[in-house]
Amino acid sequence: xxxxxxxxxxxxxxxxxxxxxxxxxxxxxxxxxxxxxxxxxxxxxxxxxxxxxxxxxxxxxxxxxxxxxxxxxxxxxxxxxxxxxxxxxxxxxxxxxxxxxxxxxxxxxxxxxxxxxxxxxxxxxxxxxxxxxxxxxxxxxxxxxxxxxxxxxxxxxxxxxxxxxxxxxxxxxxxxxxxxxxxxxxxxxxxxxxxxxxxxxxxxxxxxxxxxxxxxxxxxxxxxxxxxxxxxxxxxxxxxxxxxxxxxxxxxxxxxxxxxxxxxxxxxxxxxxxxxxxxxxxxxxxxxxxxxxxxxxxxxxxxxxxxxxxxxxxxxxxxxxxxxxxxxxx
Ligand SMILES: NC(=O)c1ccc[n+]([C@@H]2O[C@H](COP(=O)([O-])OP(=O)(O)OC[C@H]3O[C@@H](n4cnc5c(N)ncnc54)[C@H](OP(=O)(O)O)[C@@H]3O)[C@@H](O)[C@H]2O)c1
Numbered sequence: 001x002x003x004x005x006x007x008x009x010x011x012x013x014x015x016x017x018x019x020x021x022x023x024x025x026x027x028x029x030x031x032x033x034x035x036x037x038x039x040x041x042x043x044x045x046x047x048x049x050x051x052x053x054x055x056x057x058x059x060x061x062x063x064x065x066x067x068x069x070x071x072x073x074x075x076x077x078x079x080x081x082x083x084x085x086x087x088x089x090x091x092x093x094x095x096x097x098x099x100x101x102x103x104x105x106x107x108x109x110x111x112x113x114x115x116x117x118x119x120x121x122x123x124x125x126x127x128x129x130x131x132x133x134x135x136x137x138x139x140x141x142x143x144x145x146x147x148x149x150x151x152x153x154x155x156x157x158x159x160x161x162x163x164x165x166x167x168x169x170x171x172x173x174x175x176x177x178x179x180x181x182x183x184x185x186x187x188x189x190x191x192x193x194x195x196x197x198x199x200x201x202x203x204x205x206x207x208x209x210x211x212x213x214x215x216x217x218x219x220x221x222x223x224x225x226x227x228x229x230x231x232x233x234x235x236x237x238x239x240x241x242x243x244x245x246x247x248x249x250x251x252x253x254x255x256x257x258x259x260x261x262x263x264x265x266x267x268x269x270x271x272x273x274x275x276x277x278x279x280x281x282x283x284x285x286x287x288x289x290x291x292x293x294x295x296x297x298x299x300x301x302x303x304x305x306x307x308x309x310x311x312x313x314x315x316x317x318x319x320x321x322x323x324x325x326x327x328x329x330x
Contacts, residue, residue, distance in 0.1 A: 003031035004330050007066045007090070009058055009081065010073030011035035012044060014161050015095055018314035019070050020048055022283075026318055029325055036062055037073070063088035067330050070317055071095060082122055091330045092122040093317040097206060099124040100213075107213050110319045111260045112138040117329065123320060127203070128312025129153045129226065130210040132304055133237045135285045139259035140252065140300070141215060145244025147298070151207055151224040154236035155192060156276060157184060159308050160228070168230060180228065189228040201226060234276035235308045238289075243298045249290055252300060256287050261311075266290050274305035281307060283315040 006023070010016040016037070023030065035046045036058040044055040056062065058077065063069060063085040071078050071085075075098040082099065085092045099105040099122060106116035107124045109131050117123060126134070133151060140146060157164035163179045171177050171185035182189055193202035204224040211222050229236075247255075257264045265272050266288040274286035285306045293299025306312055324330050 001029045002325070002328060003029040004067040004325065005065055006030050006033045007036055007063060007069045007085070008033070009036045009062075009069060009071040009077065009085075010095075011046060011055055012037040012041045013072055014158060014165070014309055015072035015313045018309045019072065019318065020046065022310065022315045022318045024049055026322055028318060028322060032065075034062070034066075060084055063090050066090045068093075068321055070314075070321070072313065086121045090121075091321075091324065093125055093320055094122065095125045095313050095317060097127065097202075100126065100206070101209055107210060108320050109134050109138075109214055109316060110323055111135050113214050113216070114320070114323055117320070117324060125313065125317045125320070126210045126214060127206045128159055128306075128308035129155060129203070129235055129237055130207050130214070131312050131316050132235060132285050132306035132308075133207070133239055134211060134214050135259065135262060136256055136287050136302060136304055137211070137239065137241065138215065139255050139262065140241060140243060140247075141217070143251070143255040144247045144298075146215070146217065146220060146241060147244055148221040148242040149211060149223075150240040151222075151226075152238040153192075153207075153224070153226045154188075154229045154231070154238070155226060156231040156233045156235055156308055157228065158233040159192070159235060159312075164228075165232060168232060184228065184230050186230075188230070190225065192226040192228055200224075231276050233307065233309065234279040234305055235312065236274065236276065236303060236305045238303050239301070240293055241300050241302075242293075242296055243300065246298050247300065249292060252290055252302075256290070256302075261285055262287055264288065264290070274303055276305055279305040279307050279311075281310070283307070283311045283319070285311060 072095040078098040167179035273288035289303040
């Protein structure tokens with residue numbers, strides 16, 4: 001198989017470190033690899049496939065000879081360096097929200113809309129909560145049609161990067177919060193990303209817009225409430241959806257169980273349902289608590305968990321890259 005020169009941008013961050021782990025686990029065909037971050041990290045050591053590398057500073061000439069650049073260094077870095085990497089000939093997959101709503105840039109969850117990659121050499125990776133929700137929703141949409149979606153999220157502190165994890169550990173130790181506005185060890189916080197004038201947060205609007213774009217349903221009725229919870233890793237999302245066709249709980253369960261990368265865990269009386277614990281460290285989406293919504297005709301309720309750093313970020317990007325490599329489309 002052809003091998004590729006790879007650059008990891010943001011290699012010292014939570015997502016960047018997980019890119020490295022997932023590239024190794026998936027045995028991505030890597031010829032050479034470089035690890036890029038800010039000037040603060042220059043010289044830090046990274047081990048990849050038993051070889052030691054030093055982190056380099058991200059610069060405009062960093063992408064010479066690079067075939068694949070995996071970005072996880074925030075929107076500002078992506079905005080400036082993403083097009084530079086493409087110009088240098090690289091396929092770029094970016095984890096920030098910078099390009100997600102650009103209509104010329106594909107926003108991809110491989111199980112759902114992989115073929116959109118043809119649109120552009122630069123690909124955006126969706127928001128973590130959207131990725132894990134859109135997989136069961138795609139299964140439901142294909143089988144029964146989709147009219148309306150309401151999300152309530154329970155998002156782990158690792159979704160805020162290393163600063164979020166540090167704040168939970170710090171406050172559990174009895175120290176004052178330095179990152180979140182309240183003591184995350186003692187409360188859920190209904191604020192993720194900045195507040196907008198319409199009373200929603202940017203995270204909530206990301207889920208609305210990204211759901212429509214990935215499912216190719218621009219008029220889908222979607223709403224979201226996003227909550228940060230005192231869990232170290234792996235998000236939970238409660239999903240209420242209304243389908244076009246009526247569907248029994250058993251039909252929904254079998255459609256979900258047959259869909260790629262979904263694991264149905266649904267036997268409440270035996271305490272079998274999705275948890276953050278079962279999702280940690282792997283790339284499946286766990287779905288359970290599947291039942292009829294009592295407030296409308298074709299309404300369904302379900303709850304899903306997934307590792308937000310892996311399936312919600314790094315693994316989703318590496319899965320896109322792996323599929324592209326198989327098609328020789330990097
Ligand atoms: N955490 C999640 O669940 C999640 C999920 C989906 C998407 N994302 C997105 O992925 C990105 C990274 O998130 P994270 O959680 O990994 O954050 P993080 O732990 O704070 O890491 C940020 C990374 O970006 C690098 N960086 C920052 N400014 C830079 C600059 N000017 N030039 C070069 N490198 C720079 C940092 O390098 P230094 O160490 O040198 O500062 C570090 O490697 C964000 O856009 C985030 O929204 C995160």
